[in-house]
Amino acid sequence: xxxxQHTVVDSPYDPLTLVAVDGVLSRxxxxxxxxxxxxxxxxxxxxxxxxxxxxxxxxxxxxxxxEFDLPLNLIGTPFQLRVWxxxxxxxxxxxxxxxxxxxxxxxxxxxxxxxxxxxxxxVSIIVPCHRVIGAGxxxxxxxxxxxxxxxxxxxxxxxxxPAALF
Numbered sequence: 001x002x003x004x005q006h007t008v009v010d011s012p013y014d015p016l017t018l019v020a021v022d023g024v025l026s027r028x029x030x031x032x033x034x035x036x037x038x039x040x041x042x043x044x045x046x047x048x049x050x051x052x053x054x055x056x057x058x059x060x061x062x063x064x065x066x067e068f069d070l071p072l073n074l075i076g077t078p079f080q081l082r083v084w085x086x087x088x089x090x091x092x093x094x095x096x097x098x099x100x101x102x103x104x105x106x107x108x109x110x111x112x113x114x115x116x117x118x119x120x121x122x123v124s125i126i127v128p129c130h131r132v133i134g135a136g137x138x139x140x141x142x143x144x145x146x147x148x149x150x151x152x153x154x155x156x157x158x159x160x161x162p163a164a165l166f
Contacts, residue, residue: 024071083117118141
């Protein structure tokens with residue numbers, strides 16, 4: 001049976017719950033997030049597996065880090081894993097539409113399926129699902145809420161200062 005630990009850290013987007021499976025980050029949950037599993041699945045409280053994750057999140061929120069370099073234990077279907085890997089290739093400060101991401105994955109007719117997989121991303125912020133937008137630039141769907149998505153995109157585009165987020 002895998003060892004599951006969690007810790008809660010402050011962020012400009014309310015507290016984040018970090019969850020590790022066998023010492024490797026597998027989930028980042030926001031307060032009130034859609035698809036947030038029950039807290040009893042978060043395992044034992046233990047901050048030890050999260051030192052580097054917390055350091056990189058702090059640097060990101062300070063505007064000093066644009067790409068995370070963390071081992072991840074992503075658990076999902078093969079299609080979801082492909083979508084989440086695609087999200088990791090969207091550069092900081094840029095966006096893609098669901099259709100563009102589906103096309104990049106070699107399945108241009110799968111924009112709806114990409115949207116569903118995007119919405120189930122278990123490692124928000126670090127796997128940047130907030131960088132995916134609707135056709136025409138609309139801010140559609142975000143498990144953490146559209147306000148958080150808008151604030152993350154404004155932060156990454158340089159139209160909001162890091163301190164303005166707190």
